Every structure is written in structure tokens, then in C-alpha cells.
Amino acid sequence: MSSKTLIVGDIHGCYTELLDLLDKAGIGANDTIISVGDFVDRGTDSRAVLNYIRDTANVKAIMGNHERKHVHSWHGDVPPAKSQIITRYQIGEEAYPDAITFMKGLPLYLDLPEALIVHGFFEPGLDITAQRSNVIVGTLSGELYLNNKYRAPWYTLYDGDKPLVVGHRNYMGSRHPLIVPGKVYGLDTGCVYGGALTGLILPDFDMVSVPARADHWANVKREYRTLGIIGDGDD
Numbered sequence: 001m002s003s004k005t006l007i008v009g010d011i012h013g014c015y016t017e018l019l020d021l022l023d024k025a026g027i028g029a030n031d032t033i034i035s036v037g038d039f040v041d042r043g044t045d046s047r048a049v050l051n052y053i054r055d056t057a058n059v060k061a062i063m064g065n066h067e068r069k070h071v072h073s074w075h076g077d078v079p080p081a082k083s084q085i086i087t088r089y090q091i092g093e094e095a096y097p098d099a100i101t102f103m104k105g106l107p108l109y110l111d112l113p114e115a116l117i118v119h120g121f122f123e124p125g126l127d128i129t130a131q132r133s134n135v136i137v138g139t140l141s142g143e144l145y146l147n148n149k150y151r152a153p154w155y156t157l158y159d160g161d162k163p164l165v166v167g168h169r170n171y172m173g174s175r176h177p178l179i180v181p182g183k184v185y186g187l188d189t190g191c192v193y194g195g196a197l198t199g200l201i202l203p204d205f206d207m208v209s210v211p212a213r214a215d216h217w218a219n220v221k222r223e224y225r226t227l228g229i230i231g232d233g234d235d
Contacts, residue, residue, distance in 0.1 A: 005032040005202040007117060009177070009187030010064070010167045013043020013087070013216070017197040018052070020210040025199055029058070034110065036167035037064020037119035037137075040103075041083035042192045042217040047091045054102050063106035064119040064167065065138045074100045082230045086220060089229055108136055114202045115185075116160060120168045121146055124157040138168040155184045165200055177207060192216045 006025050011018050027033060035053055039061060040046035053061050066083070073080035080088070091099050109128055110117040116128060120138020123131055123146065134142035146154050155171070155178065158164055167188045171178035175196035178186030185205070191197040194215035199208045224230045 003030045007034045007165050007200045009198045010038040011049050012038055012192035013040055013046035013049055014191045015045040015048040016213055017191050017210055021197050021199050024210055025208045033059045035061035037062050038066045040087050041066040044216050046087040050099055061106055062110055062119055063108055063137055067103040068137050071104045085230055086224050108133055115163045115165050117165045121154050122158055122164055124159050158184050
């Protein structure tokens, strides 16, 4: 049996749903799993997701804006958001420096034979090597840059020579992925907010999805406010 590649949308610490998705997709020892980034923050078990991605031989990941935030807040460039504070607590102070080292070393994109993978956005008319890092990682500044320069949504303008797979935004506002056939596949379907975790199986571009077990971010915020680790607010 030929091997396959499962590209997984924004996991955000939803470890149980990740296992559900791997089971439903029928992933075996010879298959490859790729996270589009934002595999930590807001969910119930960012530590388990991090360990799985870092320690499993056939698993890869690219950097999402949330991994980038951890790196930047660790170095004092920006204050940590509540989601980063919680994830740091989940990972533990002793293990957190190694987690930062791992996240800092993540690539900004993966160029596969069948598809190109970035976490956030893509500027039309440019090769992947010419893309701004804040655009493909999906920062607010990258989004503002695209919105100021282009009148149409970036994914309607995509003109690359192979399909592009992204995460970052739940463009459909539902459990259904964004699909511009043969062009763009947006896999964020809001699992951590009670939506679904979605994956794309290569080489056939088959979609697979599992429902979230709960609105995890709402539950996590409630729990960590009770513990006194975070205050009010929705960061």
C-alpha cells in the first residue's frame, strides 16, 4: 500500500481530537503527518500535542502565528497573551525552554510535490521565497499589509503553480473548510472553539474531519481564571 500524507489544520492543543482525526484518516506507520501551525494555545493539552509533534518520527510542522508569539514573548519582544501564559503553565517551567527552541526552529513553509503549505496568507504574484514572513505566518501586520494592498481576499487572487494549503482562519465560519478547487485549501475549522478538526490527505486531496468534543477555549479560560493564573479578558 502506498504511503499518504495527512495535513492537519489548527490543532490548538486539542490532543483528543487529533487522535480522533488520525484514527479516522487511517494513518499508519509509513504515513506522514504535517501540522499547518498553531498546534498550541487555547486548548486543554498543548503539552501533549507539542510532545507528539516533536517526538514522533513521521510528524512535521510549520510555524504558525501562535508559535511565533511564544518565541517573541520568550525573548521579551512582546508581552505574552493569556493563551501563551496558559500554554507555558501546561508545558511546565522546566520543559518550556526546550519547547521554545523547538518552535523557533520550525520552518515557515513546506514545499511538497503535490502542494505548498503555509500557515497564514500568501501574496499573489510572488514566489514562496519572496513572501514576507509576517504574511505567510499570518500576523496582524501581515494581514493589514494585504488588506491595504489588495481589494479582494488574498485567496481569490492566488496564482501559484501548485495548490496551497493553509490554516489560521476559519474562512467559512463553520465546520467546513475553505476550498477553492485546485487552488487553495483552508483547513482551520475552529476545533478549539467547538467546531471541527480538519485534515487534507495527499496525494488525492481527500478531506477528513472530526467534531470537537467541546468549546475548549471557553472551558480553559474558565478553569485558569478559577486557578488565578489569568484574569478577565479574551486574549
